Amino acid sequence: MARCAFLSVIFFAEITRAADGKGGMPQLNPESFFSQIFWLTLLFVFLFSVIHYFFLPKILKIRKERDETINNYLNEAKKINDSINLIIDEMEKDFNNAKNRQSSELNKALEENKIKLSKRVAEINEEFEEKKVQLDIDINKNRDSITSNLPSICVKLSDILYEKIMKDKKKGNINEFQKIIGEK
Amino acid sequence: MSDKCRKKINKKIKTIKASQRENKSGYSLGIKISIDLVAAIITGSIIGLGLDKFFSTKPIFFLIFLVLGIITGFYSLYKSVKNLNQM
Amino acid sequence: MASPLAQFEIKKIIELDLYGYDISFTNSSLAMTFTVIAISLFLYLGIKNLNIIPSKSQTLVESTFEFISSMINDNIGKEGMKYFSFIFTLFLFILIGNLLGMLPFSFTWTSHIIVTFSIAFFIFLAVTFIAIYRHGLLKFIQFFAPSGVPKPMLILLVPIEIISYLSRPISLSVRLFANMMAGHTLLKVIGSFVFVLGANSFIIGGILPLAFLIALTGLEIVIAFLQAYVFAILTCLYINDAIHLH
Numbered sequence: 211m212a213r214c215a216f217l218s219v220i221f222f223a224e225i226t227r228a229a230d231g232k233g234g235m236p237q238l239n240p241e242s243f244f245s246q247i248f249w250l251t252l253l254f255v256f257l258f259s260v261i262h263y264f265f266l267p268k269i270l271k272i273r274k275e276r277d278e279t280i281n282n283y284l285n286e287a288k289k290i291n292d293s294i295n296l297i298i299d300e301m302e303k304d305f306n307n308a309k310n311r312q313s314s315e316l317n318k319a320l321e322e323n324k325i326k327l328s329k330r331v332a333e334i335n336e337e338f339e340e341k342k343v344q345l346d347i348d349i350n351k352n353r354d355s356i357t358s359n360l361p362s363i364c365v366k367l368s369d370i371l372y373e374k375i376m377k378d379k380k381k382g383n384i385n386e387f388q389k390i391i392g393e394k
Numbered sequence: 395m396s397d398k399c400r401k402k403i404n405k406k407i408k409t410i411k412a413s414q415r416e417n418k419s420g421y422s423l424g425i426k427i428s429i430d431l432v433a434a435i436i437t438g439s440i441i442g443l444g445l446d447k448f449f450s451t452k453p454i455f456f457l458i459f460l461v462l463g464i465i466t467g468f469y470s471l472y473k474s475v476k477n478l479n480q481m
Numbered sequence: 482m483a484s485p486l487a488q489f490e491i492k493k494i495i496e497l498d499l500y501g502y503d504i505s506f507t508n509s510s511l512a513m514t515f516t517v518i519a520i521s522l523f524l525y526l527g528i529k530n531l532n533i534i535p536s537k538s539q540t541l542v543e544s545t546f547e548f549i550s551s552m553i554n555d556n557i558g559k560e561g562m563k564y565f566s567f568i569f570t571l572f573l574f575i576l577i578g579n580l581l582g583m584l585p586f587s588f589t590w591t592s593h594i595i596v597t598f599s600i601a602f603f604i605f606l607a608v609t610f611i612a613i614y615r616h617g618l619l620k621f622i623q624f625f626a627p628s629g630v631p632k633p634m635l636i637l638l639v640p641i642e643i644i645s646y647l648s649r650p651i652s653l654s655v656r657l658f659a660n661m662m663a664g665h666t667l668l669k670v671i672g673s674f675v676f677v678l679g680a681n682s683f684i685i686g687g688i689l690p691l692a693f694l695i696a697l698t699g700l701e702i703v704i705a706f707l708q709a710y711v712f713a714i715l716t717c718l719y720i721n722d723a724i725h726l727h
Contacts, residue, residue: 235486237662242491242509243595244502249510250596257517257574262566265524269546272531279533429659433652438644459644465637466644 361387427474431467438463485669489592489662509596512588516578523577545573549713556717560724571600572713579661579705583698591708592661594654601654604716612723624726653715660708664701671697 365387373379442459446452495506527542535543549569553561575591582589590596613621625642626635671694679687 235662236490237592237594237658239491241503242507245497245504245507246491246509246590246593246595247599248499248502248504249506249513250590250599253510253513253517254570254574254600257520258566258570260521261524261570261573265528266566266569268528268531269543272528272533273543273546276533429652429656430648433648433655434644436655437648437651441644441647462640463644463648466641466648469641470645 361391427471430470430474434467434470435460435463438466485666485673488588488665488669491593508588509590509593512581512590513578515587516574516581516590519577519581520573523573545569552714553717556714557721557724561717561720564720568713568716571716572709575600575657575712576706576709579709580702582661582665583702583705589661589665591657592665594658597654597658598650601650604653604719605650608719608723611720612726615724616726620726649719653712657708657712660704664697664704668694668697668701 362384365384368387369381438459438461439456442456442463445455445459449455492508493505494508494511497504497506524542526538528539530536531539546569549572550562550565553565553568557564578591579589581587582591609621612624625639625646627638627642630638671690674690675687675694678690679685
């Protein structure tokens with residue numbers, strides 16, 4: 211570095227010294243050609259090797275690393291996204307299952323209840339019919355018994371009436387009564 | 395959804411790059427053709443002078459190659475302009 | 482007042498001699514050394530603390546890297562990555578050389594035709610060698626005879642193509658050299674206008690040329706970038722021609 215500073219001081223001293231205009235372009239003066247080409251080659255080769263063997267591999271490495279990191283993150287994000295999608299799918303599936311089950315259960319229960327209801331209605335109807343028949347039978351029976359008992363009751367009644375009116379006891383006969391009525 | 399986003403971004407990048415490339419090509423071409431004409435003429439005359447020195451036929455080759463150099467210059471100009479029109 | 486061309490004069494700083502050849506360390510060599518040091522410093526600062534999340538200086542270095550790599554990708558393709566180091570070095574060398582030349586009292590070594598021509602001629606030789614190495618001598622010669630052209634036209638077209646090919650190093654080197662030299666000469670001339678006019682008219686006369694000088698300095702910095710870019714991109718195009726002969 212000290213050498214560089216020294217050289218630069220000389221450089222500026224040299225360049226600021228007023229140059230005598232020789233006329234013509236200094237670029238076309240062949241005296242300096244060889245030294246220019248020599249230093250150009252030397253410095254360019256030096257710079258090239260420094261860049262090629264020192265700087266660029268490092269830059270390439272870090273870029274590769276960055277690409278890898280980004281890809282890793284992307285893959286991870288994709289994986290997470292996939293798993294999220296999977297979970298969402300599962301949830302939807304579960305939800306749909308639950309819905310289906312609910313409606314099917316509902317239907318089942320409805321059907322069951324319908325059957326039960328109809329059964330019960332039929333049972334009740336049957337019972338009702340039975341009772342009606344029983345009632346009919348009872349009524350007929352009662353009627354029959356009433357009609358059959360009617361003459362004897364009438365005889366008894368007339369006996370009682372007779373006793374009350376005639377103050378006499380007389381035992382009526384049903385058969386006679388029936389003869390009177392004219393039946394049989 | 396992420397694929398859709400990525401596709402969109404890629405498309406945008408492509409369009410931007412394409413527009414940039416167009417600009418670059420036109421600009422660099424403009425700079426390129428300005429010197430090509432001169433360089434061809436210089437090359438032609440240098441070749442002519444060299445051949446003259448070799449065969450010691452002083453002005454003949456120089457003249458021939460000067461003319462060839464001028465033609466080359468305009469030819470390369472023509473080619474560049476043709477390329478420009480294609481884009 | 483010194484001639485505007487005096488700034489390009491080569492001055493020996495240390496006289497050196499190699500078997501009779503003059504290899505003196507000149508102001509041009511010193512400027513080149515500074516360029517190399519500046520580039521090394523720039524890159525060293527960039528990679529000093531390499532991180533996956535880059536620092537400011539690392540971003541700068543990496544964007545340069547990105548710039549060159551996209552240039553190669555656009556102009557050559559995947560095969561061009563072999564020449565990445567060379568183009569990267571070349572671009573930085575010329576760019577920093579141009580920019581350091583803009584500093585006051587410094588020297589612009591890119592304004593010397595012999596330097597630019599040496600680089601361009603080396604590129605020319607290398608490109609020719611690559612073309613012959615990859616495709617063989619015969620195909621390389623066929624490169625000068627475009628297909629689909631009638632035979633009588635070839636008599637005219639082949640010399641034209643050859644001259645056009647040979648003019649590549651000249652156009653490449655003259656472009657950089659002429660731009661840099663013209664720019665610096667103009668700066669010098671305008672600078673002396675500022676001085677002379679300002680001294681003769683109590684500073685007032687110098688204001689206009691000074692404004693022009695400032696604008697021109699900005700332009701020169703842009704040109705420094707542009708010329709380095711053009712040099713690098715033309716190198717890419719030539720390598721592309723060598724790789725895909727057509």
